[in-house]
Amino acid sequence: NAGVTQTPKFRVLKTGQSMTLLCAQDMNHEYMYWYRQDPGMGLRLIHYSVGEGTTAKGEVPDGYNVSRLKKQNFLLGLESAAPSQTSVYFCASGSRYTFGSGTRLTVV
Amino acid sequence: QKEVEQDPGPLSVPEGAIVSLNCTYSNSAFQYFMWYRQYSRKGPELLMYTYSSGNKEDGRFTAQVDKSSKYISLFIRDSQPSDSATYLCAMSPILDNYGQNFVFGPGTRLSVLP
Numbered sequence: 659n660a661g662v663t664q665t666p667k668f669r670v671l672k673t674g675q676s677m678t679l680l681c682a683q684d685m686n687h688e689y690m691y692w693y694r695q696d697p698g699m700g701l702r703l704i705h706y707s708v709g710e711g712t713t714a715k716g717e718v719p720d721g722y723n724v725s726r727l728k729k730q731n732f733l734l735g736l737e738s739a740a741p742s743q744t745s746v747y748f749c750a751s752g753s754r755y756t757f758g759s760g761t762r763l764t765v766v
Numbered sequence: 767q768k769e770v771e772q773d774p775g776p777l778s779v780p781e782g783a784i785v786s787l788n789c790t791y792s793n794s795a796f797q798y799f800m801w802y803r804q805y806s807r808k809g810p811e812l813l814m815y816t817y818s819s820g821n822k823e824d825g826r827f828t829a830q831v832d833k834s835s836k837y838i839s840l841f842i843r844d845s846q847p848s849d850s851a852t853y854l855c856a857m858s859p860i861l862d863n864y865g866q867n868f869v870f871g872p873g874t875r876l877s878v879l880p
Contacts, residue, residue, distance in 0.1 A: 750809075
């Protein structure tokens with residue numbers, strides 16, 4: 659039972675490049691979330707999904723897009739990366755939040 | 767003023783000490799209070815979950831909520847080096863299944879020295 663798996667674990671992007679972060683869960687959870695964690699800021703919700711085919715904006719959605727085509731997967735996309743998006747990204751699923759181990763993204 | 771405040775630490779204690787971790791908040795609507803533990807380079811994991819005021823105990827951990835003071839605490843008894851981690855508080859005004867109302871504190875980094 660893997661829980662929540664995030665790929666990749668690390669990534670360095672140049673300003674303006676695009677990328678997709680993948681979150682996969684094997685617990686049959688309806689709810690999935692993308693957070694970013696920055697020093698001194700706590701976890702901030704980017705987007706979330708309450709079921710397959712549904713997505714909604716969180717606290718800091720600008721510059722990100724998401725898709726939930728399959729129940730077990732929740733994708734986070736950056737269309738044109740900016741240095742302000744340098745952060746650690748966490749995916750979580752379920753009503754009590756099972757977190758993945760994070761993706762460390764640096765935009766240079 | 768941030769909605770949820772936590773002393774970032776680091777807090778260093780000797781093994782066996784009693785640790786007190788705290789959060790203050792400003793939104794009187796918060797009813798549900800959570801504590802998460804986050805080891806270095808890992809995702810947070812849920813430790814404790816309480817509703818409204820009062821205490822809840824789980825092994826060496828006790829969560830305490832004082833809504834009148836807008837103050838929550840996590841106590842760790844007989845602290846161990848394996849307790850060294852960042853502790854995040856989180857709170858929500860309602861118990862919904864969507865979780866989008868969770869507000870997290872920035873976390874307190876704890877080091878338990880052997």
